[in-house]
Amino acid sequence: MWERLRYLLLLLLWLHGTDSFYVPGVAPINFHWNDPVEIKAVKLTSSRTQLPYEYYSLPFCQPTEITYKAENLGEVLRGDRIVNTPFQVFMNVEKKCEVLCNFPNKAVTLTVDQSKLMAERIREDYYVHLIADNLPVATRLEFYSNREEEDKKKEKDVQFEHGYRLGFLDGNKFYLHNHLSFILYYHREDVEENQEPTYRVVRFEVIPQSIKLEDLKADDKGMCTLPEATGSAPQEIDPTKENQLLFTYSVHWEESDIKWASRWDTYLTMSDVQIHWFSIINSVVVVFFLSGILSMIIIRTLRKDIANYNKEDDIEDTMEESGWKLVHGDVFRPPxxxxxxxxxxxxxxxxxxxxxxxxxxxxxxxxxxxxxxxxxxxxxxxxxxxxxxxxxxxxxxxxxxxxxxxxxxxxxxxxxxxxxxxxxxxxxxxxxxxxxxxxxxxxxxxxxxxxxxxxxxxxxxxxxxxxxxxxxxxxNPVRTNQIPRQIPEQRWYMNKFVGILMAGILPFGAMFIELFFIFSAIWENQFYYLFGFLFLVFIILVVSCSQISIVMVYFQLCAEDYRWWWRTFLVSGGSAFYVLIYAVFYFVNKLDIVEFIPSLLYFGYTALMVLSFWLLTGTIGFYAAYMFVRKIYAAVKID
Structure with missing residues (x-):
């Protein structure tokens, strides 16, 4: 009894997507006070261009020696190029304002070409992705929840976006986020008495700011002074001339109750879990209700058909009727x-x-x-x-x-x-x-x-x-005749294209909500980690494809059309057509892509996704239909 409850609890944790049952893949790193915490850069991304770039493709401050991390195959295919940065961050050591580059007494000068490139990346809405102790940086977005007016000042819901914006546009002017306020959260680990306390990084946030060169007031020691929020002007980047600016940063540490094993929960629970539950419940109810009705109809009809076909005293009358038994000599003819x-x-x-x-x-x-x-x-x-x-x-x-x-x-x-x-x-x-x-x-x-x-x-x-x-x-339970049987003229709704449209609705309806989150993860650089929901959706997809394939092949054989091999494979993959339509809808309504190459990349990779989905669903439907056909023809008596 208790063992079953334990497994049920683990299942619920998997489905929820937040992880006490979390297998990190890397060992935790314990830091002592003043230990260096390395800040690394991953890449620059934009949902408008779908083209990632290396961090140092822009004129950021560079360390004395640039070192790239050895990447696995998945990182290379994702466009990650993890590299070290000159940020000097130490465990539990505050920094008010520090100049990043090795120019304590002068500003960084961007050439005209560098200024044009920087302005172009700002216009294309690029995000910068950094990591600290393998945790990605996130920008906090705060908004008041729908509570009573007096409670709004007390409680806030917090959301995050991955990375931070390179800059922003104001009219026709480009402004660069040249000051980064890092906020790192640590969890103090329990240690024995007379031992130095150890800390673990559990969250990495940043507040990007655009501050004009003159307002930073840098000194010869590489220190700077942040202006008050009301008295600072943003750092403009003029793409037609050279620009002088300072790259600066500050570091603030806060203690957190979040344990190391749960530190990814903030990133993995950004999507509303209730929507996934609604998707699953909706899919289960619709799919099994409709599939149950269709199955009952077919089973009742099949039982009646098989009972009639197996009546030895009524064989001649049966042969005069139309039905799926009449094509028994051709149903297994190779396509x-x-x-x-x-x-x-x-x-x-x-x-x-x-x-x-x-x-x-x-x-x-x-x-x-x-x-x-x-x-x-x-x-x-x-x-x-x-x-x-x-x-x-x-x-x-x-x-x-x-x-x-x-x-x-x-x-x-x-x-x-x-x-x-x-x-x-x-x-x-x-x-x-x-x-x-x-x-x-x-x-x-x-x-x-x-x-x-x-x-x-x-x-x-x-x-x-x-x-x-x-x-x-x-x-195969029946022999194939040497001479093919003539196929009668088919009605319009037996056309294969109509069948693709009809057969694709049910499987697509079972997974289209989850498809939105998958597309967001792929094209908008979001994390997707609710694989418990995805596993249930996959099972529902298999069931729905199998059910609808059996229904379609039964109707086809009843119409005395025995050419079901290719047709079942094509029709069963009909939901891929709706995935393609949804991809076009997503491109038009959710993404802000206007250039040729990003559009080409989107539709090229989408074509591969649709092709793979068609092969997957077509294969599932084909084997379900094949087992069904063999089963029904093995149940009737054939002379």
Whole structure:
């Protein structure tokens, strides 16, 4: 009893997304008083351009020696370029105002080209991302909650945005945030008596300010004086001439009750959890209600059909009627292009296994955001290793469809979908290279990905295909006639495009709310970590795709159209069409992208997402329909 309650509690913690059950991926760092706390820069990002840049692509103050962190595959693909900065921050040591660069007696001079670049980045609404003890910097946004008027002054809800704005526009003038007020929160750890207390960093905030050079009043020792809020003028950047300014910062420490294991909760709970619960409840009610009704109709109809078909004294009358039994001699006739179909389904199995494992492991807290790039790295390696399963299912299906050239089929499975993905990414990467963005995949990383593709995925696909092709093919319950049966003229609503529109509504309705948060995480640089909800949505998606696929193939066979192989695969992936429509809606209404290359990047990567989603849902629906067809034809007596 208590064991079950404990597991239930852990499940609720996973679903909630806030983590007492938190696996950080890195060991905590204990600091003593006056120990250095290194501030590192990650990158510059903008939701308007979708092009990340390195921190030192802008003329910020640089340390004596620039050192880049060794990055994993996921960090490189995300455009992270983690580098050290000249900020001098020490544990629990306050700093009122200090000049950043090594120019204590003179200002930094930006050339005309540097001023133009800085103004351009401000216009494009770029954010600067820093980290301290692997915690990302956040800017606090305070707003009053909807309470009674007398309570508004006492309590506030706090929200954060990741990073801080590089600057702001006021009319046609550009202003740079050249002073950063760091606020670091620490948690005092329990130690034994007569031991020096230890501290852990649990939150990293910043208040960016724009302060004119003359108002900072820097001295020869590198110290400065902050003006009063009402008496300071912002630091303007004129892109037509040289600009002089000072980069300054201050440090303030505050003690916090937040423990180290819960320090990411602030970042991971920025989205409203109640919306996710509403999404899940809505999806469960709608999907299972509609799927239950459809299932009841089909089961009742099928029982009646099978009972009628199995009446030995009424065979002639039954054969004169229309129905799915009449196409029993053609329903398992191999379709056109069986090699391509089996290859696409093999890639779909590969995607399904990869996504299922990634979401499940992430739900357990193993792919924490503190392990930067771990999610994408895991996904890439899992897709390569899942090639053995994709090859096995593709090989067995290819043999079932009377295929003989297994080596060519294995090569097609290993290269068709990955080749399309690599080709599109390579073309987009060329445009990113042209913009000198850190989001461009370096040439050595691209070579490494190719080596993974041809050195890991390709052999595993061949291995799985070999064993799948050698295994006994799927046992079809009825024989196939030599002469194909003529297909009667179909009604308009049996058109495959109408079927795609009809079949895609239910699965898309089960996941469109969660899709909004996923798009926000991808295109607006937000954290997404509510994988418990995502796992439930994925299960609901599998159920809804399977149910709707069975319904559509049943209606098709009742119309005496036995060409269900390709049609089921295409129709089951119909929700991908709605994902594409939603992506266009999101682009128009949520993003402020107007330039060509950012638009190209958005729709290029969105096309890959839609293609992958179509393969995933199409594969789920195909295998559900295949099992259904084999089941119903095995239940009737065929002479």
């Amino acid at each position: 056109q292009y069986p090699m391509i179909l089996s290859s696409l389904l093999g890639s779909g199995i590969q995607l399904f296994c990869m996504i299922l494992i990634v979401i499940f492991v992430a739900m357990l807290g193993m792919l924490s955001p503190s392990s930067r790039g771990a999610l994408m790295t895991t996904a890439c390696f899992l897709f390569m290793f899942m090639g053995v399963f994709g090859g096995f299912f593709a090989g067995r299906l290819y043999r079932t469809l009377k295929g003989h050239r297994w080596k060519k089929g294995a090569f097609c499975t290993a290269t068709l979908y990955p080749g399309v993905v690599f080709g599109i990414c390579f073309v987009l990467n060329c445009f990113i290279w042209g913009k000198h963005s850190s989001g461009a995949v370096p040439f050595p990383t691209m070579v490494a990905l190719l080596c993974m593709w041809f050195g890991i995925s390709l052999p595993l696909v061949y291995l799985g295909y070999y064993f799948g092709f050698r295994k006994q093919p799927y046992d």
